[in-house]
Amino acid sequence: xxxxxxxxxxxxxxxxxxxxxxxxxxxxxxxxxxxxxxxxxxxxxxxxxxxxxxxxxxxxxxxxxxxxxxxxxxxxxxxxxxxxxxxxxxxxxxxxxxxxxxxxxxxxxxxxxxxxxxxxxxxxxxxxxxxxxxxxxxxxxxxxxxxxxxxxxxxxxxxxxxxxxxxxxxxxxxxxxxxxxxxxxxxxxxxxxxxxxxxxxxxxxxxxxxxxxxxxxxxxxxxxxxxxxxxxxxxxxxxxxxxxxxxxxxxxxxxxxxxxxxxxxxxxxxxxxxxxxxxxxxxxxxxxxxxxxxxxxxxxxxxxxxxxxxxxxxxxxxxxxxxxxxxxxxxxxxxxxxxxxxxxxxxxxxxxxxxxxxxxx
Amino acid sequence: xxxxxxxxxxxxxxxxxxxxxxxxxxxxxxxxxxxxxxxxxxxxxxxxxxxxxxxxxxxxxxxxxxxxxxxxxxxxxxxxxxxxxxxxxxxxxxxxxxxxxxxxxxxxxxxxxxxxxxxxxxxxxxxxxxxxxxxxxxxxxxxxxxxxxxxxxxxxxxxxxxxxxxxxxxxxxxxxxxxxxxxxxxxxxxxxxxxxxxxxxxxxxxxxxxxxxxxxxxxxxxxxxxxxxxxxxxxxxxxxxxxxxxxxxxxxxxxxxxxxxxxxxxxxxxxxxxxxxxxxxxxxxxxxxxxxxxxxxxxxxxxxxxxxxxxxxxxxxxxxxxxxxxxxxxxxxxxxxxxxxxxxxxxxxxxxxxxxxxxxx
Ligand SMILES: CC(C)[C@H](C(=O)O)[C@@H](O)C(=O)O
Ligand SMILES: CC(C)[C@H](C(=O)O)[C@@H](O)C(=O)O
Numbered sequence: 001x002x003x004x005x006x007x008x009x010x011x012x013x014x015x016x017x018x019x020x021x022x023x024x025x026x027x028x029x030x031x032x033x034x035x036x037x038x039x040x041x042x043x044x045x046x047x048x049x050x051x052x053x054x055x056x057x058x059x060x061x062x063x064x065x066x067x068x069x070x071x072x073x074x075x076x077x078x079x080x081x082x083x084x085x086x087x088x089x090x091x092x093x094x095x096x097x098x099x100x101x102x103x104x105x106x107x108x109x110x111x112x113x114x115x116x117x118x119x120x121x122x123x124x125x126x127x128x129x130x131x132x133x134x135x136x137x138x139x140x141x142x143x144x145x146x147x148x149x150x151x152x153x154x155x156x157x158x159x160x161x162x163x164x165x166x167x168x169x170x171x172x173x174x175x176x177x178x179x180x181x182x183x184x185x186x187x188x189x190x191x192x193x194x195x196x197x198x199x200x201x202x203x204x205x206x207x208x209x210x211x212x213x214x215x216x217x218x219x220x221x222x223x224x225x226x227x228x229x230x231x232x233x234x235x236x237x238x239x240x241x242x243x244x245x246x247x248x249x250x251x252x253x254x255x256x257x258x259x260x261x262x263x264x265x266x267x268x269x270x271x272x273x274x275x276x277x278x279x280x281x282x283x284x285x286x287x288x289x290x291x292x293x294x295x296x297x298x299x300x301x302x303x304x305x306x307x308x309x310x311x312x313x314x315x316x317x318x319x320x321x322x323x324x325x326x327x328x329x330x331x332x333x334x335x336x337x338x339x340x341x342x343x344x345x346x347x348x349x350x351x352x353x354x355x356x357x358x359x360x361x
Numbered sequence: 362x363x364x365x366x367x368x369x370x371x372x373x374x375x376x377x378x379x380x381x382x383x384x385x386x387x388x389x390x391x392x393x394x395x396x397x398x399x400x401x402x403x404x405x406x407x408x409x410x411x412x413x414x415x416x417x418x419x420x421x422x423x424x425x426x427x428x429x430x431x432x433x434x435x436x437x438x439x440x441x442x443x444x445x446x447x448x449x450x451x452x453x454x455x456x457x458x459x460x461x462x463x464x465x466x467x468x469x470x471x472x473x474x475x476x477x478x479x480x481x482x483x484x485x486x487x488x489x490x491x492x493x494x495x496x497x498x499x500x501x502x503x504x505x506x507x508x509x510x511x512x513x514x515x516x517x518x519x520x521x522x523x524x525x526x527x528x529x530x531x532x533x534x535x536x537x538x539x540x541x542x543x544x545x546x547x548x549x550x551x552x553x554x555x556x557x558x559x560x561x562x563x564x565x566x567x568x569x570x571x572x573x574x575x576x577x578x579x580x581x582x583x584x585x586x587x588x589x590x591x592x593x594x595x596x597x598x599x600x601x602x603x604x605x606x607x608x609x610x611x612x613x614x615x616x617x618x619x620x621x622x623x624x625x626x627x628x629x630x631x632x633x634x635x636x637x638x639x640x641x642x643x644x645x646x647x648x649x650x651x652x653x654x655x656x657x658x659x660x661x662x663x664x665x666x667x668x669x670x671x672x673x674x675x676x677x678x679x680x681x682x683x684x685x686x687x688x689x690x691x692x693x694x695x696x697x698x699x700x701x702x703x704x705x706x707x708x709x710x711x712x713x714x715x716x717x718x719x720x721x722x
Contacts, residue, residue, distance in 0.1 A: 090556050120486045120593045141524060146559040149566055158527040159563035163502060166519040193607070195451050198507040202520035205510055225614040232481045232593060233618055246554070250611055253586040257594055 001309065003029070003036045006066035006274070008059065010044040011089065012283025013293035013345075014072030020295035020349025021070055024321075025302045027356040028314050039066065043096070044074025044089040044283070054092025060099050063274050068305050069100075071278035072298060077285050097137050101272030103169070104176045105135040105248065106304075107280060109235070109255040110265065114326050115335060118260030121232065126258055131238035132180055133255050135248025136173045137269060139165050140199070142245045165199045165244065170206045176270075177242035178210065181217045187239035188219050191227045191247055203244065224251070231255055256280050263294035263334060264322075266301035268308060275308055277301040291344035294332040296322055299352060321355040362670065364390070364397045367427035367635070369420065371405040372450065373644025374654035374706075375433030381656035381710025382431055385682075386663045388717040389675050400427065404457070405435025405450040405644070415453025421460050424635050429666050430461075432639035433659060438646050458498050462633030464530065465537045466496040466609065467665075468641060470596070470616040471626065475687050476696060479621030482593065487619055492599035493541055494616050496609025497534045498630060500526050501560070503606045526560045526605065531567045537631075538603035539571065542578045548600035549580050552588045552608055564605065585612070592616055617641050624655035624695060625683075627662035629669060636669055638662040652705035655693040657683055660713060682716040 005025070009018040022038065029036040041059035048054050054074065063069050074089040096102070111119070111129045119126045144162030151157045174190070181188040190207045192200035204221060211219040222230065224247045230237055231251065235258055243251060256262050262281055269276045279297030287293045303318035325331070330351045333342045343351070354360045366386070370379035383399065390397040402420035409415050415435065424430050435450040457463070472480075472490045480487045505523030512518045535551070542549040551568045553561035565582060572580040583591065585608045591598055592612065596619055604612060617623050623642055630637045640658030648654045664679035686692070691712045694703045704712070715721045 088556065094557075120482050122481060122483055125481050142557055144521070148559045149563040152527075156527050156529065157563070158525065159559040160505070160523055160525040161558045161560050162521055162523055164519065164521040166513075166517050168517065193610070195449065196455075196503055197522045198509045198520040199522050202510040202518070225610045228589065228611045228615040229618040232615065246607075247611075249554070249586045250589045250608075254589040254593065254615070257590040 001034045001311070003034060003068065003309070004066045005036060005038050006063045006069040007038050007040045008043045008069060008071045009040065010072045010074040010283060011046050011076050012073060012285040013287045014044070014074070014283055016291065016345050017279065017293050017295040017298040018070070018072040020345060020352075021072070021298035021302050023349055023353050024299045024318060024356065025070070025305070027353045028302070028306065028317055031356060032311070032314055043092050045076035045079060047092060048087055048089065052087065054087065054089050055095040055099070063096070063100055066274050068308070069274055069276040070301065070305065071276050073279060073281065073283035075283040075285070094142065096276070097269065098143065100274055100276065101138065102269035102276060103136060103138045103271040104173055104269065105137040105252070106180070106268045106270065107133045107135065107252045107255065108265065109133060109259060110261070111259045112261050112264060112326060115259070115261045115264070118335065119258060120260070121235070121258050125233070126235055126260070129235035129259060131235070131255070132184070132240045133248065133252045134173065134177050134180065134240060134242040135252050136169065136244050137248070138271070139169045140245035163197065163199045163246070165202055167202070167206060170203050171210070174207055174210055174242060177240055178214045178217055181240040182214070185239040186217045188217050189227070189238055189241045190219065190221050191224050191241055191243035191251065192221065193224050193247070194221070195223060199244070227251060228254060231258060252280070263332070264296045264300065266297050266304050268304045270308070277305040277308070291346055292333055293345050294334060295345050295349050299349070317356060321352045324355055324361065325352055362395045362672070364395060364429065364670070365427045366397060366399050367423045367430045368399050368401045369404045369430060369432045370401065371433045371435040371644060372407050372437050373434060373646040373649045375405070375435070375644055377650075377652065377706050378640065378654050378656040378659040379431065379433040381706060381713075382433070382659035382663050384710055384714050385660045385679060385717065386431070386666070388714045389663070389667065389678055392717060393672070393675050404453050406437030406440060408453060409448055409450065413448065415448065415450050416456040416460070424457070424461055427635050429669070430635055430637040431662065431666065432637050434640060434642065434644035436644040436646070455503065457637070458630065459504065461635055461637065462499065463630035463637060464497060464499045464632040465534055465630065466498040466613070467541070467629045467631065468494045468496065468613045468616065469626065470494060470620060471622070472620045473622050473625060473687060476620070476622045476625070479696065480619060481621070482596070482619050486594070487596055487621070490596035490620060492596070492616070493545070493601045494609065494613045495534065495538050495541065495601060495603040496613050497530065497605045498609075499632070500530045501606035524558065524560045524607070526563055528563070528567060531564050532571070535568055535571055535603060538601055539575045539578055542601040543575070546600040547578045549578050550588070550599055550602045551580065551582050552585050552602055552604035552612065553582065554585050554608070555582070556584060560605070588612060589615060592619060613641070624693070625657045625661065627658050627665050629665045631669070638666040638669070652707055653694055654706050655695060656706050656710050660710070678717060682713045685716055685722065686713055
């Protein structure tokens with residue numbers, strides 16, 4: 001297969017973990033005879049510094065022309081103090097989502113047995129948890145009509161956001177949910193707040209219409225407050241969960257921290273144009289340049305990338321290599337066992353590449 | 362002190378736990394020479410069945426005329442399947458909040474050492490966690506303009522909710538946050554999504570203006586997705602957290618389940634009219650009539666009621682009695698230690714009344 005990859009390394013530890021992601025991608029591609037080409041592009045704080053835009057037009061073009069985007073992370077502390085600043089790295093993220101039509105954000109929550117002790121949850125509760133959060137990514141309050149803080153006609157300062165959803169937006173993301181559920185344990189949980197929100201009542205109405213078309217999948221409905229609890233009390237309940245943008249922002253982050261393997265979780269965002277694959281973690285500016293960042297989430301994003309194109313064996317090999325590195329304690333400091341040697345970002349990446357090449361096993 | 366209490370027992374286990382709450386209230390009042398009178402009123406599913414309205418006008422009047430409302434819980438499974446039904450028990454809750462102007466929902470998250478093993482979190486993470494979630498309760502998407510699902514002019518079905526906040530609404534709830542923080546560890550965390558939402562930018566702007574007026578309190582800002590994680594990873598970080606209605610719905614429920622003592626957590630809702638005191642848990646219809654529901658959250662709501670009126674000793678005595686009952690394993694089944702005798706709702710309540718009366722200790 002020919003694969004054109006747009007490489008958006010971004011800020012902080014981004015470039016370091018990206019280097020390892022690309023190395024793994026190349027090693028697997030070579031082994032299986034795929035022809036991969038890469039094109040780097042600016043994004044995030046980095047791009048603001050260089051061209052004044054966190055997602056420049058040229059980056060957009062590079063993404064659009066590619067088959068897939070491999071993304072690392074964006075964000076810089078110098079933008080942290082003023083969330084109202086006009087140009088911010090996050091806006092690059094939002095622009096990328098909107099321009100590439102990335103309406104489906106797919107976040108697997110996977111528990112690695114060897115890291116369960118790192119989970120804030122009791123081992124007995126979290127062990128074996130394995131679900132997918134699907135978050136609608138281009139609708140809701142993120143992109144609905146806003147009114148910034150301003151004094152109104154009555155002399156009162158106010159502000160508003162609009163949580164808007166239309167049937168096509170809801171239908172397509174629910175269908176993504178059903179597709180994933182079908183490939184897994186056939187259980188879809190639709191998370192909403194239909195007892196309060198009109199937009200949620202639209203979601204629920206449409207889900208109730210779609211459910212009979214997927215008789216092999218068990219559909220259930222859960223209020224978002226309940227889902228936030230259930231995820232902690234009984235994470236194994238979930239197989240595939242689907243929800244709207246704002247609820248998804250909260251629940252996917254909650255989900256990502258219950259397994260104790262935040263540095264290992266990849267994600268995919270798909271939609272009408274080029275799909276994007278990225279770690280769920282941030283740019284960790286404090287770790288920058290120290291060769292201590294965990295590259296596994298980036299590397300597992302490569303696995304998701306292969307799988308997206310139907311390249312199952314390729315994806316499986318990446319996962320096998322990651323599992324082997326964990327089993328053999330080839331780990332970055334934050335997940336290393338007590339007394340274990342600490343491997344750097346590069347060393348973990350190199351070991352995985354060697355594994356793929358059959359040099360170590 | 363003269364205290365007129367409106368008693369809203371509601372549905373499911375409500376009447377059973379209310380009986381114990383009232384017994385404890387009366388015992389303490391008698392001991393301290395307060396003059397308490399009670400008036401019962403209908404609410405919830407029960408009220409729908411009897412008068413077709415989950416928060417009838419008469420109930421509203423009873424509440425308005427009282428000094429405080431002691432509330433138990435509402436909800437019945439027969440209403441669960443259709444969140445779009447016109448008359449539902451939750452609407453009673455929302456009507457009560459709006460009509461009584463209950464803009465501040467105060468939910469202490471307390472860890473009981475003897476129940477930490479029941480927490481889904483590792484003991485080492487949750488032990489000693491002790492914070493208060495303050496949720497704005499009469500604004501945001503709950504009460505903003507809605508459009509129910511309908512086909513629009515372009516022939517597309519859509520729906521929307523409006524997340525509206527005005528300066529007075531935000532100011533008054535932030536001030537409640539500061540008041541609580543002052544009485545505690547002097548740390549206020551304002552939770553918002555100011556990097557995305559205009560309404561959150563209003564919250565943050567106002568909080569940034571208010572902060573210098575409370576130089577003794579450390580104010581910090583946290584995005585809601587981050588707060589959902591932090592609460593699990595490091596719950597002891599929080600002292601007082603304040604947030605808007607929808608985020609608060611999710612975060613307070615998340616908070617309530619991290620301590621393992623969901624059946625023990627009370628709450629207060631205060632505002633422009635009569636304050637309401639109630640357990641955070643629901644009506645648990647399955648437990649109804651079995652004398653197995655834990656009355657402690659209801660009883661601790663009585664403690665909050667006393668404290669609201671500045672009756673600190675009275676509140677402290679209720680808390681001491683509850684602690685004593687736990688220490689001596691006078692507990693309902695779900696929190697009883699292995700091999701311990703199981704006490705019923707009534708027996709736990711009676712023991713606490715006896716403790717207050719000095720009959721047991
Ligand atoms: C940075 C922010 C705008 C973003 C979001 O809220 O979507 C982030 O939290 C995420 O989840 O990817
Ligand atoms: C029942 C529902 C309307 C209510 C809410 O969302 O406020 C409940 O979840 C709560 O938190 O009290």
